[in-house]
Amino acid sequence: MKVEVRVYPREGILDPQGKAIAAALVRLGHGSVEGVRAGKIFFLDVAGDDRAKVEAEARVMAEELLANTVIEGYDVRVL
Amino acid sequence: MKVEVRVYPREGILDPQGKAIAAALVRLGHGSVEGVRAGKIFFLDVAGDDRAKVEAEARVMAEELLANTVIEGYDVRVL
Numbered sequence: 001m002k003v004e005v006r007v008y009p010r011e012g013i014l015d016p017q018g019k020a021i022a023a024a025l026v027r028l029g030h031g032s033v034e035g036v037r038a039g040k041i042f043f044l045d046v047a048g049d050d051r052a053k054v055e056a057e058a059r060v061m062a063e064e065l066l067a068n069t070v071i072e073g074y075d076v077r078v079l
Numbered sequence: 080m081k082v083e084v085r086v087y088p089r090e091g092i093l094d095p096q097g098k099a100i101a102a103a104l105v106r107l108g109h110g111s112v113e114g115v116r117a118g119k120i121f122f123l124d125v126a127g128d129d130r131a132k133v134e135a136e137a138r139v140m141a142e143e144l145l146a147n148t149v150i151e152g153y154d155v156r157v158l
Contacts, residue, residue: 006120008120008122018121018122021121021144021145024144025140025144028140028143028144030136030139030140032125032126032127032133032136033123033124033125033126033140034124034125034126035123035124036121036122036123036124037121037122038119038120038121038122039119039120039121039122040117040118040119040120041085041087041117041118041119041120042097042100042115042116042117042118043087043097043115043116043117043118044112044114044115045112045113045114045115046111046112046113047111047112047113048111054111057109057111060109061104061107061109061112064107065100065103065104065107066100
């Protein structure tokens with residue numbers, strides 16, 4: 001099954017990469033940009049046909065490796 | 080408006096980061112993982128109330144800065 005795991009900075013955590021990208025976009029002429037937060041997305045192929053089980057396993061993968069849960073949140077979507 | 084831009088390796092482009100993550104997940108016991116591709120996601124706050132215009136501008140931002148279109152694809156979603 002295809003699974004998407006999105007990882008993003010938690011609310012209140014500084015995101016210097018996002019800030020730098022926002023500043024660069026404004027410099028490029030995109031003055032309507034008010035803020036950017038930069039995250040990661042992982043597209044997983046996972047064997048199995050039980051959606052709930054695959055989603056639960058992907059959450060464990062996020063907790064163990066894909067996200068740093070001290071500073072990052074994540075969400076999981078089975079397609 | 081909130082806009083999400085997802086950037087991912089194009090089909091056929093090597094993704095060493097994704098390969099390393101897949102191998103690490105298998106080592107951690109997630110033997111059901113068959114593949115991982117690693118991408119980026121940018122959460123933008125963009126001023127404006129014309130969805131089509133905001134989406135079009137976000138596509139320009141992706142082409143100019145957020146994605147390296149030689150090796151990466153992207154998609155844009157206005158929330």
